Amino acid sequence: MTPEDIITRLNERFPEAGLDCRVDKGHAVAVVPVDQLKETLKVLKDDEAFSFDLFMDITAVDWLKREPRFDVVYHLYSTAHNHRLRIKVMVGGNQPVPSASGLWIVADPMEREIWDMYGIKFSGHPNLSRLLLYEEFKGHPLRKDYPYDKRQPLIEETWPSKDVQVRVDDRDIHRP
Amino acid sequence: MEISYRTQEKPPYQNAIDRILGWGRKYSIFMYPFVTACCGMEYMSVASGHYDIDRFGAGLPRFSPRQADVLMVVGTINFKNSVVLRMIWDQMCEPKWCISFGACASIGGPYNNYAVVQGIDRIVPVHIYIPGCPPRPEAVLDGLMKLQDMIQNQKHDLFWKRRVK
Numbered sequence: 001m002t003p004e005d006i007i008t009r010l011n012e013r014f015p016e017a018g019l020d021c022r023v024d025k026g027h028a029v030a031v032v033p034v035d036q037l038k039e040t041l042k043v044l045k046d047d048e049a050f051s052f053d054l055f056m057d058i059t060a061v062d063w064l065k066r067e068p069r070f071d072v073v074y075h076l077y078s079t080a081h082n083h084r085l086r087i088k089v090m091v092g093g094n095q096p097v098p099s100a101s102g103l104w105i106v107a108d109p110m111e112r113e114i115w116d117m118y119g120i121k122f123s124g125h126p127n128l129s130r131l132l133l134y135e136e137f138k139g140h141p142l143r144k145d146y147p148y149d150k151r152q153p154l155i156e157e158t159w160p161s162k163d164v165q166v167r168v169d170d171r172d173i174h175r176p
Numbered sequence: 177m178e179i180s181y182r183t184q185e186k187p188p189y190q191n192a193i194d195r196i197l198g199w200g201r202k203y204s205i206f207m208y209p210f211v212t213a214c215c216g217m218e219y220m221s222v223a224s225g226h227y228d229i230d231r232f233g234a235g236l237p238r239f240s241p242r243q244a245d246v247l248m249v250v251g252t253i254n255f256k257n258s259v260v261l262r263m264i265w266d267q268m269c270e271p272k273w274c275i276s277f278g279a280c281a282s283i284g285g286p287y288n289n290y291a292v293v294q295g296i297d298r299i300v301p302v303h304i305y306i307p308g309c310p311p312r313p314e315a316v317l318d319g320l321m322k323l324q325d326m327i328q329n330q331k332h333d334l335f336w337k338r339r340v341k
Contacts (some may be wrong), residue, residue, distance in 0.1 A: 067305045133291070141290040150290065154259050157298035 001049065001083050008033035009049060014040065024086075031088045038043060038098040044085065046104050052076035052085060055104035057113065060118045064144040067093040070120055074100070096123035119144040192330075197332035201245070201271065202284070202324040203233035208244035213251025215278040218310040226311040232320055241267040246280060246323070247300070252280040254291045258299050265300040271332070273323060276302045277316065279309040 001009070006028040007021040018042070020031035032040050044052045056078040061071040074087040091097055099122040100107040111122045112131040119140035122128055130137065134154060139146055207293050208218055219279035228236055238244045241264045253261055271324065274295055282305045284294035296302060303326060306319040 035211055146290070148289075152255065152290070153293070153298075154255050155299065157293075 001081060006050070006083060006085055013043060013047070017077075027084060028087055031089065031090070034089055034091055034095065034097060036040045037087075037089055040087070041074075041100055041103055050085075051080050052080065053077045053102065053160075054079055055110075056107050058107065058114060060114050060120055062118060062142065062144045068095070070118060072097055072120060074113070091120060094121070094122040099121055101125055116140070117144060120168040134148070140156070147158075182315070194327075194330075194332050197334070198321065198330065200216040201332070202327040205232075205234040205320075205323075206236055206238045206244045207234055207248050208239070208241050208264070209237050209248050209250055210264065211250040212253060212257065213280060215250045218252045218313060218316065219248070219277065220313055220318075222316045227317065229317070229320065232317070233280045234267050234320060241270040242269060244268055245272055245273045247272065247274045248277055249281045249300075250275065250277040252285065252287060253293045253296050253299070255293060256291075258293050262295065262299050273303045273327070274300055274322060275304045275306065276321060277306050278311055279307060282307065285309060296324075322338050
């Protein structure tokens with residue numbers, strides 16, 4: 001289907017959902033309310049005309065001063081029909097998003113990464129823990145209000161290394 | 177911080193021991209390549225036939241830190257990985273040296289963010305820094321020759337040293 005057809009059919013399927021659909025630079029974009037997201041994704045996967053069987057990516061955008069604060073962006077692709085759809089969901093800081101890991105299994109690690117970097121919760125996720133960073137990490141580094149120069153080392157750092165002097169029999173050896 | 181090695185008495189033949197052991201050790205370097213990023217390609221280029229690090233006696237990488245003399249940190253080290261790097265350095269037997277290979281390992285390179293260690297000298301002592309992103313193989317060989325000079329000119333002990341803080 002062309003992007004226009006996708007949007008027409010989406011509006012036919014969800015007449016009361018309040019979807020904000022448009023074609024942006026040749027791509028179909030649908031802005032979905034959070035409470036409609038789960039049904040929308042299920043229909044998009046199971047409907048014969050859509051059949052979005054490939055969950056390509058999920059990212060998030062932090063707008064910081066906007067309310068609600070985050071965009072969660074889904075990228076879907078259909079290998080059968082060779083068409084794509086981008087779905088945006090606007091969520092606030094502590095508002096959970098329904099997890100898509102029950103529909104596409106690859107959504108599991110991707111949503112863990114979103115939780116790791118942005119701190120957006122996904123309700124119904126089987127194991128929402130950090131994916132890339134370590135468990136001792138405090139905060140979520142890709143949020144705009146995370147201090148850009150904040151470091152959280154795991155072991156004690158010896159710096160500067162010029163303080164470390166190696167001496168043998170009161171004689172300096174191999175200074176770095 | 178001061179790390180001090182103290183031997184009981186300096187024997188009169190110490191200078192000869194230094195020279196002989198230094199000569200032996202500098203031409204039989206066993207390296208542990210701690211390869212984490214794209215500098216590893218340059219390391220492979222140095223280690224294989226065209227540039228041939230074996231001309232300098234360092235052609236036998238050991239993939240166990242207990243058998244290695246030189247820890248070669250090749251690539252970006254992040255905070256999650258720094259624990260592993262420190263453990264590997266602690267597992268190596270004395271005498272041991274460390275080479276920081278490339279800009280990322282030396283100062284963090286282009287990555288000044290929440291994840292990357294700004295230079296591995298915050299974690300392990302470094303003896304030779306090789307600059308470059310990535311370094312040319314000639315730069316790596318130059319760093320290796322500087323390390324050989326250092327090994328030749330430093331003090332060596334016949335017997336195991338006691339570390340005195």
